[in-house]
Amino acid sequence: MNQAIRNTWIIAIAMFALLFGSLTVVQFFEADDLNANDWNSRTLYKDFDKNRGAILVAGNPIAESVPSDDEFEFQRVYNEPELYAHLTGFYSLVYSATQLEAAMNEELSGNSNDFFYDRILQLFSGSQVEGASVELTIDPELQQLAYDLIPDGMKGSIVVMEPDTGNILAMVSKPSFDPNDLAGHNTDEVAENMAALEEVAGLSPFTNPATESLLAPGSVFKLAVTAAALESGEYDADSELDNPAELPLPGTNVSLPNFVNGGCSARTTADFSFALEQSCNTPFAQIAMDLGEDAIAEQAAKFGFGESYNIPVNVTASQFPTGMSDDLLAQAAIGQYDVRVTPLQVAMMTSAIANDGVLMKPNLVRTVRAPDLRVLDSPKPEELERSLSEENAQLIQQWMVNAVDRGIANRAAIPGVEVAGKTGTAELMAGSAGNNSWFTGFAPADDPEAVVSVVIEDVELATGSQLTSPNARQLLEAVLNK
Amino acid sequence: MSELQTAPKSRRLTELLLLVLALAVGVGANMLVGLDQDRAFDQDFFVQGLTLVGLVLAVHIVLRLRAKYADPIILPIVTALNGIGLAMIHRLDIATGDTAAARQLMWTGLAIGAMVAVIWLLRDHRVLRRFTYISLIISAVLLMLPLLPGIGMELNGARIWINLGFATFQPGEIAKITLAIFFAGYLSTNRDLILLAGKKVGPLQLPRWRDLGPMVVAWLVSIGVLIFQRDLGSSILFFGLFMAMIYVATSRISWILIGLLMIAFGGFVAFQLFPHVTARIDSWINAFDPEVYNRIGGSHQIVQGLFGLASGGLTGTGLGQGRPDIVTFANSDMIIAALGEELGLIGLSAIVLLYVLLVTRGVRAALGTRDSFGKLLATGLSFTLALQCFVVIGGVTRLIPLTGLTTPFLAAGGSSLLANWLIIGLLLLISDAARRPAPSGPAGTGHPPRPERGAKRQGAENRTQRTTEVKQP
Numbered sequence: 001m002n003q004a005i006r007n008t009w010i011i012a013i014a015m016f017a018l019l020f021g022s023l024t025v026v027q028f029f030e031a032d033d034l035n036a037n038d039w040n041s042r043t044l045y046k047d048f049d050k051n052r053g054a055i056l057v058a059g060n061p062i063a064e065s066v067p068s069d070d071e072f073e074f075q076r077v078y079n080e081p082e083l084y085a086h087l088t089g090f091y092s093l094v095y096s097a098t099q100l101e102a103a104m105n106e107e108l109s110g111n112s113n114d115f116f117y118d119r120i121l122q123l124f125s126g127s128q129v130e131g132a133s134v135e136l137t138i139d140p141e142l143q144q145l146a147y148d149l150i151p152d153g154m155k156g157s158i159v160v161m162e163p164d165t166g167n168i169l170a171m172v173s174k175p176s177f178d179p180n181d182l183a184g185h186n187t188d189e190v191a192e193n194m195a196a197l198e199e200v201a202g203l204s205p206f207t208n209p210a211t212e213s214l215l216a217p218g219s220v221f222k223l224a225v226t227a228a229a230l231e232s233g234e235y236d237a238d239s240e241l242d243n244p245a246e247l248p249l250p251g252t253n254v255s256l257p258n259f260v261n262g263g264c265s266a267r268t269t270a271d272f273s274f275a276l277e278q279s280c281n282t283p284f285a286q287i288a289m290d291l292g293e294d295a296i297a298e299q300a301a302k303f304g305f306g307e308s309y310n311i312p313v314n315v316t317a318s319q320f321p322t323g324m325s326d327d328l329l330a331q332a333a334i335g336q337y338d339v340r341v342t343p344l345q346v347a348m349m350t351s352a353i354a355n356d357g358v359l360m361k362p363n364l365v366r367t368v369r370a371p372d373l374r375v376l377d378s379p380k381p382e383e384l385e386r387s388l389s390e391e392n393a394q395l396i397q398q399w400m401v402n403a404v405d406r407g408i409a410n411r412a413a414i415p416g417v418e419v420a421g422k423t424g425t426a427e428l429m430a431g432s433a434g435n436n437s438w439f440t441g442f443a444p445a446d447d448p449e450a451v452v453s454v455v456i457e458d459v460e461l462a463t464g465s466q467l468t469s470p471n472a473r474q475l476l477e478a479v480l481n482k
Numbered sequence: 483m484s485e486l487q488t489a490p491k492s493r494r495l496t497e498l499l500l501l502v503l504a505l506a507v508g509v510g511a512n513m514l515v516g517l518d519q520d521r522a523f524d525q526d527f528f529v530q531g532l533t534l535v536g537l538v539l540a541v542h543i544v545l546r547l548r549a550k551y552a553d554p555i556i557l558p559i560v561t562a563l564n565g566i567g568l569a570m571i572h573r574l575d576i577a578t579g580d581t582a583a584a585r586q587l588m589w590t591g592l593a594i595g596a597m598v599a600v601i602w603l604l605r606d607h608r609v610l611r612r613f614t615y616i617s618l619i620i621s622a623v624l625l626m627l628p629l630l631p632g633i634g635m636e637l638n639g640a641r642i643w644i645n646l647g648f649a650t651f652q653p654g655e656i657a658k659i660t661l662a663i664f665f666a667g668y669l670s671t672n673r674d675l676i677l678l679a680g681k682k683v684g685p686l687q688l689p690r691w692r693d694l695g696p697m698v699v700a701w702l703v704s705i706g707v708l709i710f711q712r713d714l715g716s717s718i719l720f721f722g723l724f725m726a727m728i729y730v731a732t733s734r735i736s737w738i739l740i741g742l743l744m745i746a747f748g749g750f751v752a753f754q755l756f757p758h759v760t761a762r763i764d765s766w767i768n769a770f771d772p773e774v775y776n777r778i779g780g781s782h783q784i785v786q787g788l789f790g791l792a793s794g795g796l797t798g799t800g801l802g803q804g805r806p807d808i809v810t811f812a813n814s815d816m817i818i819a820a821l822g823e824e825l826g827l828i829g830l831s832a833i834v835l836l837y838v839l840l841v842t843r844g845v846r847a848a849l850g851t852r853d854s855f856g857k858l859l860a861t862g863l864s865f866t867l868a869l870q871c872f873v874v875i876g877g878v879t880r881l882i883p884l885t886g887l888t889t890p891f892l893a894a895g896g897s898s899l900l901a902n903w904l905i906i907g908l909l910l911l912i913s914d915a916a917r918r919p920a921p922s923g924p925a926g927t928g929h930p931p932r933p934e935r936g937a938k939r940q941g942a943e944n945r946t947q948r949t950t951e952v953k954q955p
Contacts, residue, residue, distance in 0.1 A: 001730060001731075001854060001857055002857075003733065004729055004730045004731075004732075004733040005730055005845060005848050005861050006845075006849070007729075008726050008729065008730055009841070009842065009845040011726075012845070012865055012868035012869075015868055015872040015876075016834060016837065016838050016841075016868065016871070016872070018876065019871065019872060019875045019879070019881070020831060022875075022876065022879040022880070022881040023830060023834070023875070026788055026791045026880070027791050027830070030792065031791075031792040031793075031795050034791075034792030034793075035792050035793060037789065039775065039785060040789040040792075041808065042793045042804075042805055042808065045805045045808070046793075
């Protein structure tokens with residue numbers, strides 16, 4: 001009988017051995033897969049119980065976590081929500097995190113490697129790790145001014161950036177939204193709010209138009225063609241360019257015209273300065289066809305086209321099409337056809353010219369601080385590449401000053417200050433009366449403090465030009481008065 | 483059996499020291515739970531802590547008086563388990579606003595009181611042998627109760643509860659014990675007959691048809707529980723209990739084979755005929771199928787439990803730091819997932835090891851005691867504990883289909899606590915009988931001749947045992 005009892009015990013032990021095995025499989029070998037499972041709300045719950053760090057502008061929180069008395073310990077709150085919505089994004093149970101909330105999640109939630117020792121400490125003390133706070137490079141006054149300059153009901157973006165550091169001083173888009181609507185813990189309510197936001201024309205709560213929407217650049221792209229021409233060595237400041245009223249496009253029966261009512265018709269040949277001042281189309285179309293697609297594409301790439309960046313929010317890569325026939329290349333040269341840029345890309349291109357040819361990496365984050373105020377990270381200005389030579393950059397600077405002094409960008413002029421600028425008007429699809437109206441420029445021209453790029457989407461020509469150059473002037477004045 | 487003789491030391495001091503350790507674990511866990519919520523030393527904490535300490539020390543004193551030689555490790559193990567369970571239930575209460583911990587504490591008191599009564603009144607487990615057939619009748623009544631209209635009630639699809647007015651109760655938990663008593667009494671009385679009769683086919687000694695009677699009864703009880711109460715877990719438990727006991731009684735593999743065949747047949751028929759069994763199997767195999775996951779009563783619970791275990795990982799989130807409250811029935815059926823989440827694989831393994839020790843001590847008592855009734859009862863009860871752990875933890879970890887059984891001593895549930903503390907009472911009594919020095923007298927008791935030392939064959943052992951038993955007082 002005792003032998004049978006021992007055998008029974010062995011069976012019991014075998015059952016326990018199986019249990020140890022299956023526990024080890026679930027808690028160790030399969031744990032990562034299970035934790036990553038889409039149905040697993042625990043990771044989310046874990047994050048929402050954390051005292052997440054604040055996002056700060058000039059020391060004031062624009063996003064912060066406050067104690068909450070519902071099933072989670074903290075509620076994310078956005079102060080001045082519409083003003084900063086596209087920068088902060090939102091931190092939602094239902095739609096997860098976007099923009100800075102997503103890009104800086106490791107730091108904000110205290111999960112980054114900087115917190116390694118704090119987490120060890122937490123393991124023993126049972127206390128919660130607090131997230132780091134993130135201070136932005138944004139200037140609150142410029143941000144507010146830029147926001148107010150885009151009329152409600154219009155769709156547009158403004159980027160203000162320091163050309164020598166890449167620091168972004170203001171970045172706004174309209175229409176905006178209130179991230180608090182999406183950060184609530186009542187999932188049904190959040191879903192309803194999201195449905196309502198998706199009804200708003202021109203708004204996608206998930207994207208920041210300044211860094212993610214791809215727009216036709218129109219004439220501001222002529223800056224890239226000009227740079228390509230100078231860098232090729234085949235053109236210089238004295239080059240004489242053909243400036244016909246119309247340029248027949250090879251292989252088609254249509255021709256590319258200069259703007260009918262503009263000042264271009266005054267001359268049939270032009271230098272770069274005149275062509276840029278009056279934004280003539282035909283000289284740049286001809287240059288592009290002479291240089292070829294590759295040369296233009298190469299110069300565009302040197303300005304940052306074709307690459308996406310993390311600043312730390314994601315910047316969509318701007319596009320210059322490939323494999324074009326000459327007639328399409330001619331249209332691409334004036335920023336039409338399939339050339340697509342983000343507003344930030346236009347600011348980057350302008351910055352490279354303003355910064356004597358050196359392209360700096362755009363950046364939104366000034367410092368990351370632990371809860372005890374120790375600085376964990378403070379990004380240094382980072383040089384991306386040299387886009388063009390110093391001499392060529394200075395040539396284009398001068399021509400852009402001329403465009404403001406005596407050209408069609410004159411409404412950006414500030415008395416007593418040399419302002420450099422370039423306008424653009426991109427025709428949208430046939431059937432739409434609207435244009436993308438652009439201005440990009442900087443001041444003072446000899447030692448630029450800020451680059452301002454403005455785009456108002458889908459507006460009539462007259463309205464658009466009212467809203468771009470004059471607005472840029474106001475922003476540049478505000479920068480210079482600081 | 484002489485090698486199992488232990489020196490006549492009571493070891494009550496060992497028990498006291500281990501109890502202090504076990505209480506430190508349970509009360510400490512409860513303190514950590516409170517600490518995390520910034521309410522470490524509130525009234526709840528002192529009431530729960532002091533009640534547990536008082537109850538357990540009372541048991542210790544009763545053991546000193548009435549069962550001096552009882553196993554010194556069993557009570558501390560169970561105290562630790564019960565304390566950890568209380569802490570986790572308290573922790574889940576804080577998350578959900580429930581008051582299950584207070585009820586659990588009340589039931590702990592009740593269960594320990596009942597156990598003390600059993601130890602005090604019974605003194606010797608062999609008395610129970612007289613109640614063999616009464617136990618069978620009580621078992622039958624207990625199992626019928628939930629089916630009676632009026633007092634029987636159905637909860638979550640299983641009809642295993644009765645409503646006592648002030649509380650609900652699962653009589654099946656107590657039936658586990660009375661059935662064990664019946665089987666132990668019946669088998670210890672009739673094993674000679676069962677052993678001697680029957681044909682031999684090849685290496686297998688087949689039982690006679692009439693001796694198969696009790697096995698058929700056990701099988702019918704299990705199937706009945708499965709069909710009428712829709713309780714797969716208890717059904718497995720009852721049949722497993724009987725299989726273990728009949729194997730210990732006869733040492734014959736043929737019984738196991740017959741039993742397994744009957745289980746296979748019953749299980750297959752149940753799988754074909756009963757939708758609740760089919761659904762359980764489906765939720766087990768296709769747990770991660772979206773359709774099964776989203777179905778009402780589908781695999782949502784088990785998958786969420788797996789997520790909890792996985793999120794605990796190796797070291798766990800720490801008590802009060804995880805989200806075990808997301809899992810349905812976190813404080814009863816799924817308490818293993820809750821513990822695994824917050825204590826990790828390391829903590830949960832320690833808990834499972836406590837069960838291993840507990841079962842081992844129970845089996846040790848079975849080996850040590852001199853009467854076959856005690857041997858059968860101790861083995862049966864110990865094996866039930868092991869099987870219940872296997873069914874629950876195996877179900878939670880998706881080793882086997884999930885069935886609604888409670889984890890002994892940990893899970894919230896009064897009936898289960900009461901039944902399991904009563905089992906501990908019986909095991910303590912049997913271990914006391916096993917370790918108590920034999921009264922000086924004829925050299926028969928406890929000192930049988932030792933031929934079986936050399937002859938390991940089972941037949942030889944059985945024969946000697948029978949001789950021993952004849953000499954029993």
